[in-house]
Amino acid sequence: MRLFSKPLFKFFLFALVLATLSALLSPPQADALTVSSTTAQPNSTSSNSSAVIGGTPTRITWEGTVDKGEQVKSLDLVFPAGCSLADGADVKVTVLHGLDRMAYLEQDQLDAQHVSVDFAKAVPSGMLIRVEVHEISLPNVAGDYQLETNYTDANGKSAALGPTQNITVQTVSWSDQLSDWLSQQGWVQAWNSVLFLNIFFNPVQIVASLPQLFFGWLRSLGIVLIGFPIIAIPIGLLVSFLRMSKLKVLRFISSIYVNLIRGTPLFLQIYIFFFGLPYLGINIPNYVLSFLVMGLNSSAYLAEIFRGGIESINKGQFEAAASLGMSRMQTMFRVIIPQTVRRVIPTATSEFILLYKDTSLLAAVGVMEQMMFAKNIVASTGNMTPYIVSALYYLVVTLPLTRFSRNMEKRLADGEGGNEAKEKKHRLRALFTRKQEVAA
Amino acid sequence: MPTSSSRSKLILGIVLSCLLACALCLSGCGSSASNTDSNASSATDAQVHLVTPGTITVGSDCDYPPFIQMTKGQPNGFEYDLIKDVCDKLGYKLQYLNPQNFDSLIPAVASGTKMDIAISSFTINDERKKTIDFCIPYFDSNQACVVKDSSSYKTAKDLDGATVCAQSGTTGAQWVQENLPNATLQNLNNATDCMSALEANKVQACFIDQPTAAAYVAKQYKDCKVLQAIPTGEQYGFVISKSNPALKAQINQALVDLYKDGTAAKLFKQYFGNSIKPPVEMGELPTNAQEGSVQDL
Incomplete structure (x- = not known):
């Protein structure tokens, strides 16, 4: 029995599918408003910079566009349950036509449950309405939250739009919690009322920036820990050999290398490497480039330190080695270099300290290192305390190293006894050939 | 070679002397900032504070055309012309500091020792208002x-x-x-x-x-x-210290006048053609221009 011919059946089936699809896809009624985005300003001081945390004041921004042929008279945005308002909470409404800011008188009401915005004159189609709620705290429970949008059009007809785009809230980290608690303490408020203490030693900022700067500290340290032994020491050694070579050409080339690098600021070299190289089609990731620039810069200084170290070895040792029948290479690697290592360790350590401190220059070209982390917090808070905290992090590395370098020097002086005069001369040379940093 | 106990004393000494130096520097700067300008006609009871008497000292990053840029070592642009007009109107001299880092400008104004105002296309927002004040908006x-x-x-x-x-x-x-x-x-x-x-x-x-x-x-x-x-x-606003309401009131009044008498409109035309218009509020006198608060009109 065939009720339908086959093509007819196919047609019906097709129509059915089409109807279902269109019913599913098209909204049940045309809305007068399209919500384009709902976001909350990242407010965490510790974890990553894009995190929104609960229980801490933030700014919620809601944006919606009035649809074609429609008008919006009032808006009502319902916050998720559990929001709270901090001191100074307020609403800012901006109406834009394209990029032009429009003047629309409005009245708003804000409480912890919702914000309602009533326009004196209905906002016509094509306008972007932007509602910012300042100093509002989202619930202190991790999860996704939405705002519900209700509106009335020019005829007074109200409608509800479903939940908006998610705002992902993370739980408060211990440092955020601690800094929040600190900011409410009486003694902290008294301390912060002194401008100097507030700007440089704000306890809230210290607690907030310590964990964040730790990651910056690791990165800065990483840059020198890779750049120094892998690039600076081998190249420095090579260049120091070239500087002492018998061939004039090699001596010439290596002296140009050393003088060029030591004669120009590291800051300039960083700019040339980071902004210049890409124009030549050489595109190296930022971190790799950091190791390279820092390593190459340091290699020139190290070359001079190594050369000084090697030349400070008594000439008699070369002659003695030769008389034992050692080749020049053998003499170098078996006799001279082992003695040089001892002598250059203090100065090379100072060079390492210098290089480590100079990683801060990389902040200027957007490498995320310690200085950059500190700068970001300072930029968003206007408080200098993160710089002080950052200084402490630098000192954690530099102070022990300085002591190490000083002790080594002392031991060297004691150990060489009779050679002390020569050692002093060596140190004197170090003063002139490098940026002076050795604790005398 | 100092022994370890004398070394720790030395470190303590250095730290203390650094703190002392900072404190001295701050107090010294503080007194210079409180120099008041007797020539300026004070609009309110409070006195106008200026870093250099008779001169408005402006900080900027000087790298934001067409608002501000350096040409042959001289700052120029929309913002430069605007503040020049404000200064002319108020009878102050104008002094632009050398270009500063943008993110250091607000702390510099807050400290009140280097510059009186910062003009560097600063958007008026609540976070910044916690540290400093803004004059009325001059640009959308x-x-x-x-x-x-x-x-x-x-x-x-x-x-x-x-x-x-x-x-x-x-x-x-x-x-x-x-x-x-x-x-x-x-x-x-x-x-x-x-x-x-x-x-x-x-x-x-x-x-x-x-x-x-x-x-x-x-x-x-x-x-x-x-x-x-x-x-x-x-909206952009000039950044000004919270402790300088008298200067803010003067600048706000000058801005309102400049936007009303068409001087600002000329600048807008010169720098932006017809693409950008002055803020809508500036067409008429904002009711609380003296306080310089930004209104949701």
């Missing part, structure tokens, strides 16, 4: 996402996950953090560095204020384009 602005001509991105939101840059401490940087949570943001010192990073393919896009972006792609960076203008309706 928006954000823009700038990419290279060859870029395949369609909208700014596509850049979530890309490496982008913005000037440190700007509302553009904030926009990226808030709206592109998965993007890697590089905070650079100034707008030129941002564009250099873009030109060098270090980043896929840079976020700067729309008028400057338009000026850049039209003149200096012709192989870049504005991918998308992002309407934010933010």
Whole structure:
């Protein structure tokens, strides 16, 4: 029995599918408003910079566009349950036509449950309405939250739009919690009322920036820990050999290398490497480039330190080695270099300290290192305390190293006894050939 | 060689003397900041505080055309002309400091020892208002996402996950953090560095204020384009210390006058053609211009 011919059946089936699809896809009624985005300003001081945390004041921004042929008279945005308002909470409404800011008188009401915005004159189609709620705290429970949008059009007809785009809230980290608690303490408020203490030693900022700067500290340290032994020491050694070579050409080339690098600021070299190289089609990731620039810069200084170290070895040792029948290479690697290592360790350590401190220059070209982390917090808070905290992090590395370098020097002086005069001369040379940093 | 106990004493001594030096410096600067200007006609009871008497000292990053830029060592641009007119009206001399880092300007104004106001296309917002005050808004602005001509991105939101840059401490940087949570943001010192990073393919896009972006792609960076203008309706204001309400009142009054008598309109025409108009509020006198608060009209 065939009720339908086959093509007819196919047609019906097709129509059915089409109807279902269109019913599913098209909204049940045309809305007068399209919500384009709902976001909350990242407010965490510790974890990553894009995190929104609960229980801490933030700014919620809601944006919606009035649809074609429609008008919006009032808006009502319902916050998720559990929001709270901090001191100074307020609403800012901006109406834009394209990029032009429009003047629309409005009245708003804000409480912890919702914000309602009533326009004196209905906002016509094509306008972007932007509602910012300042100093509002989202619930202190991790999860996704939405705002519900209700509106009335020019005829007074109200409608509800479903939940908006998610705002992902993370739980408060211990440092955020601690800094929040600190900011409410009486003694902290008294301390912060002194401008100097507030700007440089704000306890809230210290607690907030310590964990964040730790990651910056690791990165800065990483840059020198890779750049120094892998690039600076081998190249420095090579260049120091070239500087002492018998061939004039090699001596010439290596002296140009050393003088060029030591004669120009590291800051300039960083700019040339980071902004210049890409124009030549050489595109190296930022971190790799950091190791390279820092390593190459340091290699020139190290070359001079190594050369000084090697030349400070008594000439008699070369002659003695030769008389034992050692080749020049053998003499170098078996006799001279082992003695040089001892002598250059203090100065090379100072060079390492210098290089480590100079990683801060990389902040200027957007490498995320310690200085950059500190700068970001300072930029968003206007408080200098993160710089002080950052200084402490630098000192954690530099102070022990300085002591190490000083002790080594002392031991060297004691150990060489009779050679002390020569050692002093060596140190004197170090003063002139490098940026002076050795604790005398 | 000092022994370890004398060494720790030495360290303590250094720390203490540093603190003392800082405190002395601050108190010294503080007294110079409280020099009052007797010539200025004081609009309110409070006195006008100026770093240099008789002169308004302005800090800026001087790298944001067409608002402010350095040409042959001289600052010039819309903002320079505007503050020059304000100073002329109030009978002050104008002193521009050498270009500063944008993110150091607000702390500098807050400390009140280096500059009286900072003018560097500062968007008025609540975070900044916690530290400093703003004069009334003088300009309506928006954000823009700038990419290279060859870029395949369609909208700014596509850049979530890309490496982008913005000037440190700007509302553009904030926009990226808030709206592109998965993007890697590089905070650079100034707008030129941002564009250099873009030109060098270090980043896929840079976020700067729309008028400057338009000026850049039209003149200096012709192989870049504005991918998308992002309407934010933010407004610029001069940054001024909270402890200087008298100067703020004077500047606000001068601004209102300049916007009413058409002087500002001429500047808008000169620098922006007909593309950008003065803030709507400035057409008529805002009811509380004296307080300089920004109204939601």
